Every structure is written in structure tokens, then in C-alpha cells.
Amino acid sequence: MEKKKILFVCLGNICRSPAAEAVLKGMAQREGLADKLEIDSAGLTDYHEGEPADKRMQVHAKKRGYQLTSLSRPVDPIKDFDYYDMIIGMDDQNIRELERLAQGSQAVSKIFKMTDFCHDCSLEEVPDPYYGGAEGFELVLDLLEKSCRGLIDFLKEHV
Template sequence: MEKKKILFVCLGNICRSPSAEAVFNGLIERDGLQDFFVVDSAGITDYHAGSPADARMQRHAIKRGYNLTSISRPVDPVTDFREFDMIIGMDNQNIRDLEQLAAGSDAVSKIFKMTDFCNSCNHDEVPDPYYGGDEGFELVLDLLESACKGLLGFLKNQK
């Protein structure tokens, strides 16, 4: 079976998308499915390119057993839209930006919103916790845990 390639995207790739990558990787490792997936994350912007995940996000993720190891990079519209099967944005602006980057190509069909996979979310998007306090980082992890479980269930049902 061919590996399913998933790219998680947020604005700067230092809070939400590296967390989604870590949460999803944790789920597939728990289920012994890591051989069936390639998972990465990227940002709409290159503001933080080359930087690790935000220290506050890392701290909250570690409390839940997730290790954020990715290094920030911007979306590469040529390579990423060709290589990945699913490109999952965290909020409505990320979706609009991704659609603009993919405009005029079939790649638009690869774009999804993270919260569309939530089983128990009452949020329409994963909010950016960057300028907030601890509760924002915890909310992001709550939403990502729900959405990643839903995403994995969705992918298992496709097989």
C-alpha cells in the first residue's frame, strides 16, 4: 500500500501545525501505523523558518506526551502540492491562503480544514495561541487531539 502523505499548515509553523504533526504521529505510532504515513508541517509565512516550535507550545505538548521536533519551514507550493495527498490548514485564513497558492490547479482538492475532522469540537477553526496565555495552548492541544483522532478514523475508513 502506498503511504498517505499529510501536511499540516498554520501561519508560522511554530505552534499549531507542528503540534498537529506531533499529535498525529503519536496516534499512528500508538496504532503501529507509522509505516503507512508521511507527516510534515509547514507555515504560510517564512517568519520563523529554521526555528523550532514555540517554547510555550513545546512545554504544553510535553505535558501530554508529545515531542515537537519539527523545524519551521514555509509551504512550498510547487513541491508540497505535488507531494502531499492532504494539506490541512488550521484556520479559515490558512485555507484561503492555501487555496490562493493552489489556484488554477487540481491541488485545491487536497486542502482541508483541521476542525472538519473534529468529533467533539465546538470550534470552527484551531485558533492561534501565540499572543495568548496558557489556556490558548491547552485549547489548541484539545482541538488537535480530537481532530487528529477524527482524521485517522477518516483515513482508516478510506482503506
């Protein structure tokens, strides 16, 4: 497999996308694929630029063995669409905004939705847990683990 560069995107880059980044990095490490993937995350807004992931998401992720170490940054439409092979949004609103930011069909072809890789998810998008309680963060991690498993399978088949 040639090296693939993957960017996860959510609204503020403090809950879902940094968690997806950590989950995929953890799975890639366990499967011996860490040197085959470059994984990052970004947000569609700059509200939290330079901040670490939401403390609640860090706590829930840590219970599952994931360390959220990235700092929030906004998507750079010019650089990110050029650099990354796959840009993966967490929900339909993220996808619509990414499609708006993409310049040309080449860029649009790099956009995927996280749950597109999930074979047994009960939801069609990864909901934002920010305004909810603990169960929302656990649900997000459940969806991300299943989707990242599917993403790894996809990468092994198609790369």
C-alpha cells in the same frame, strides 16, 4: 492502507502545525500506523524559518507526551501541492491562503481544514495561541487531539 503524505499548515509553523504533526505522529505510532503515514508541517510565512516550535507549545505538548521536533519552514506551493496527498490548514484564513497558492482543481482538492475531522469540537477552527496564555495552548492541543483522532478514523475508512 497505502501510505498517505500529510502536511499540516498554519501561519508561522511554530505553534499549531508542528503540534498537529506531533499529535498525529504520536497517535499513528500508538495505533501501528506510523509506517503508513508521512507527516510534516509548514507555515504560510517564512518569519520563523529554521526555528523550533514555540517554547510554550513545546512545554504544553510535552505534558501530554508529544515531542515537537520539527523546524519551521514555509510552504512551497509547487513542491508541496505535488508531493502531499492532504494539506490541512488550521483556520479559515489558512484555507483561503492555501487555496490562493494552489494551482488547479487537483491541488485545491488536497486542502482540508483541521476541524473538518473533529466530531465534537466546540470551535470550527484551531485558533492561534501565540498572543495568549497557557489556556490557549491547552485548547489548541485539545482540538488537535480530537481532530487527529477523527483524521485517523477518516484515513482508515477512505484509504
